[in-house]
Amino acid sequence: MRPTRLDTARIRAARQVIDPAFLDTPLYRCDALDPVLGCAVSVKLETANPVRSFKGRGTELVASRLADHGPGAVVCASAGNLGQALAWSARDRGLDVTVVASRFATAAKVDRIRALGARLELVDGDHEAARERAAAIARHDGSRLLEDSLDIETCEGAATIGLELVAQQTAVPAYDAVLIALGGGALATGVGHVLKALAPGVEVICVQPRGAPALTLSWRARRVVSTESADTIADGVAGRHPIPAVLDDLLLVADDAVLVEESSITAGMRLLLHHAGLVVEPSAALGIAAILEDRDRFAGRHVVTIVCGSNVDMTAYHRWTGTALTPRQDARPRL
Amino acid sequence: MRPTRLDTARIRAARQVIDPAFLDTPLYRCDALDPVLGCAVSVKLETANPVRSFKGRGTELVASRLADHGPGAVVCASAGNLGQALAWSARDRGLDVTVVASRFATAAKVDRIRALGARLELVDGDHEAARERAAAIARHDGSRLLEDSLDIETCEGAATIGLELVAQQTAVPAYDAVLIALGGGALATGVGHVLKALAPGVEVICVQPRGAPALTLSWRARRVVSTESADTIADGVAGRHPIPAVLDDLLLVADDAVLVEESSITAGMRLLLHHAGLVVEPSAALGIAAILEDRDRFAGRHVVTIVCGSNVDMTAYHRWTGTALTPRQDARPRL
Numbered sequence: 001m002r003p004t005r006l007d008t009a010r011i012r013a014a015r016q017v018i019d020p021a022f023l024d025t026p027l028y029r030c031d032a033l034d035p036v037l038g039c040a041v042s043v044k045l046e047t048a049n050p051v052r053s054f055k056g057r058g059t060e061l062v063a064s065r066l067a068d069h070g071p072g073a074v075v076c077a078s079a080g081n082l083g084q085a086l087a088w089s090a091r092d093r094g095l096d097v098t099v100v101a102s103r104f105a106t107a108a109k110v111d112r113i114r115a116l117g118a119r120l121e122l123v124d125g126d127h128e129a130a131r132e133r134a135a136a137i138a139r140h141d142g143s144r145l146l147e148d149s150l151d152i153e154t155c156e157g158a159a160t161i162g163l164e165l166v167a168q169q170t171a172v173p174a175y176d177a178v179l180i181a182l183g184g185g186a187l188a189t190g191v192g193h194v195l196k197a198l199a200p201g202v203e204v205i206c207v208q209p210r211g212a213p214a215l216t217l218s219w220r221a222r223r224v225v226s227t228e229s230a231d232t233i234a235d236g237v238a239g240r241h242p243i244p245a246v247l248d249d250l251l252l253v254a255d256d257a258v259l260v261e262e263s264s265i266t267a268g269m270r271l272l273l274h275h276a277g278l279v280v281e282p283s284a285a286l287g288i289a290a291i292l293e294d295r296d297r298f299a300g301r302h303v304v305t306i307v308c309g310s311n312v313d314m315t316a317y318h319r320w321t322g323t324a325l326t327p328r329q330d331a332r333p334r335l
Numbered sequence: 336m337r338p339t340r341l342d343t344a345r346i347r348a349a350r351q352v353i354d355p356a357f358l359d360t361p362l363y364r365c366d367a368l369d370p371v372l373g374c375a376v377s378v379k380l381e382t383a384n385p386v387r388s389f390k391g392r393g394t395e396l397v398a399s400r401l402a403d404h405g406p407g408a409v410v411c412a413s414a415g416n417l418g419q420a421l422a423w424s425a426r427d428r429g430l431d432v433t434v435v436a437s438r439f440a441t442a443a444k445v446d447r448i449r450a451l452g453a454r455l456e457l458v459d460g461d462h463e464a465a466r467e468r469a470a471a472i473a474r475h476d477g478s479r480l481l482e483d484s485l486d487i488e489t490c491e492g493a494a495t496i497g498l499e500l501v502a503q504q505t506a507v508p509a510y511d512a513v514l515i516a517l518g519g520g521a522l523a524t525g526v527g528h529v530l531k532a533l534a535p536g537v538e539v540i541c542v543q544p545r546g547a548p549a550l551t552l553s554w555r556a557r558r559v560v561s562t563e564s565a566d567t568i569a570d571g572v573a574g575r576h577p578i579p580a581v582l583d584d585l586l587l588v589a590d591d592a593v594l595v596e597e598s599s600i601t602a603g604m605r606l607l608l609h610h611a612g613l614v615v616e617p618s619a620a621l622g623i624a625a626i627l628e629d630r631d632r633f634a635g636r637h638v639v640t641i642v643c644g645s646n647v648d649m650t651a652y653h654r655w656t657g658t659a660l661t662p663r664q665d666a667r668p669r670l
Contacts, residue, residue: 020503021361021362021363021364024359025361026356026360026361026383026384027356028356028383028384028385029356029385030385031385031450031451032447032450035450043383045383047612048361048363048378048380048383049361049363050363050364050365050366052612112367115366115367115370116366168355273614273649274649276387277382277387277614277645277646277647278614279608279612279613279614310612311612312612314608314609318658323653323658
């Protein structure tokens with residue numbers, strides 16, 4: 001494999017820095033999904049931790065390195081999970097955190113960012129507008145700008161999932177493909193790097209919503225393709241402007257990048273609820289959606305899907321999964 | 336501590352026998368629950384494994400020891416989780432499994448037992464009727480009768496959770512109490528034994544539904560108290576006839592045993608869904624229910640609750656948690 005920006009030795013070393021609450025997450029077979037999907041499915045569960053997503057792995061690295069230089073300030077744009085994780089990692093390290101999010105961000109995520117003590121700024125427009133505003137804040141006040149997928153810590157943190165997948169491969173029947181949600185690319189390039197380095201026979205398949213296809217289109221075209229808009233319920237992967245360096249890595253580690261319909265995402269969420277007892281956010285159902293849209297490709301195989309987050313507004317969740325909420329439960333305050 | 340039937344060295348050795356899919360489960364802080372409950376809550380999550388409950392820890396020991404003597408047959412009574420776990424552990428070990436359950440058992444549990452290839456026998460009456468029938472089958476055909484909580488493997492398996500709680504205590508702010516669902520007593524005596532041996536300062540609090548209080552009443556009276564009936568949605572802990580040897584152990588390791596209302600159990604399930612994103616079966620919400628019923632006792636403390644299972648009929652789950660199901664989702668076949 002031609003070298004990516006990542007280094008396997010550095011990824012191994014990262015495990016020593018990350019709070020154990022984020023490491024060694026469950027990987028297990030979900031037999032109950034098999035007859036529905038026509039293949040053997042294992043889940044790598046990244047939601048059973050204090051921030052309910054894999055992002056803590058990367059923010060632990062960022063916050064720990066920043067704190068080594070004493071108190072400081074850091075700003076990031078986030079659809080919510082990165083910001084929540086950064087706020088968590090910074091809380092006890094004397095770091096000052098500002099998170100910029102779209103005014104349309106998931107309320108559950110934004111509420112948790114505030115509850116964890118970070119400064120929150122909401123901008124009109126989408127995630128790309130938040131990215132611009134975060135960069136402006138950093139330029140203005142000299143804060144460290146944390147850029148998801150570009151900053152190597154976010155990729156190295158995600159890559160520790162890959163180390164665990166390889167180490168845990170003895171614990172379950174061998175799998176031959178891993179399905180990875182594709183947004184900015186940190187998760188895919190991080191996990192993909194480790195798999196290609198240590199388990200090259202495993203197929204690395206990235207999955208993105210058809211309504212937010214920028215990085216997939218870029219991977220296919222082998223050059224950066226931006227989109228005018230992003231329209232998906234999978235808020236965690238709804239970028240429009242891929243980062244060139246991340247695309248370069250993705251070209252080296254991804255075997256495929258596929259696009260899925262919104263209806264497949266909600267169907268995936270429903271299946272994970274009913275057959276695995278898992279509440280997931282839309283981005284975390286992309287892998288199941290990919291199987292649903294191409295059953296022949298996966299028939300009889302053993303596939304791992306990374307369940308990457310569970311931060312979801314329950315009202316929307318019940319709507320997406322086909323359950324209706326009673327007014328009493330619906331009465332939680334919005335932004 | 337006076338000796339229980341358990342032995343810490345044997346429990347450590349058990350870890351070598353149990354499939355890693357059941358071990359080293361997440362223990363993590365759920366900050367979002369803190370303001371609601373008035374204390375710091377950590378979850379020990381026993382649902383992210385192939386059988387969605389902690390019972391696999393014990394059945395791995397049983398099945399492995401049985402299989403050492405070649406193909407054989409084993410029968411157990413179960414509300415569903417033990418039977419499902421036993422079927423899973425036996426499947427690839429050449430063991431023949433019969434599970435006896437009440438005709439009123441949770442459909443999701445019974446369906447999974449069948450799907451895992453075990454023979455299933457449904458009896459009229461409750462869990463105690465199933466216990467009698469399982470014993471009769473064993474007497475008749477010479478099968479090994481697996482008795483939950485009496486057979487030491489079921490307690491030793493559960494006790495490995497205790498080892499992890501002690502080992503993981505460095506990874507989170509120190510906790511000072513552990514809330515344990517009380518049914519037959521394997522979970523409470525197993526985890527309680529390890530905590531009293533290795534972390535005696537931690538309070539061991541057992542929680543049972545007021546509608547199925549037999550073992551709690553026995554613990555309080557220091558002698559076996561049976562009840563005429565059991566009436567609770569927490570099917571996993573709905574026994575009526577405590578086992579004397581289990582009560583003896585419980586008297587040595589439990590600091591308290593409390594009873595909670597059904598409405599607190601459903602409130603606990605609702606809180607775990609809305610603030611932790613966790614789908615749990617009623618037995619797994621007993622700990623949160625105990626906090627809800629005695630906030631003063633836990634105020635400002637750090638409490639661990641063992642989320643012991645998530646096998647639940649979704650129709651009932653949505654009813655208990657206050658969400659109404661659309662007819663389409665409701666259309667899954669019952670027994």
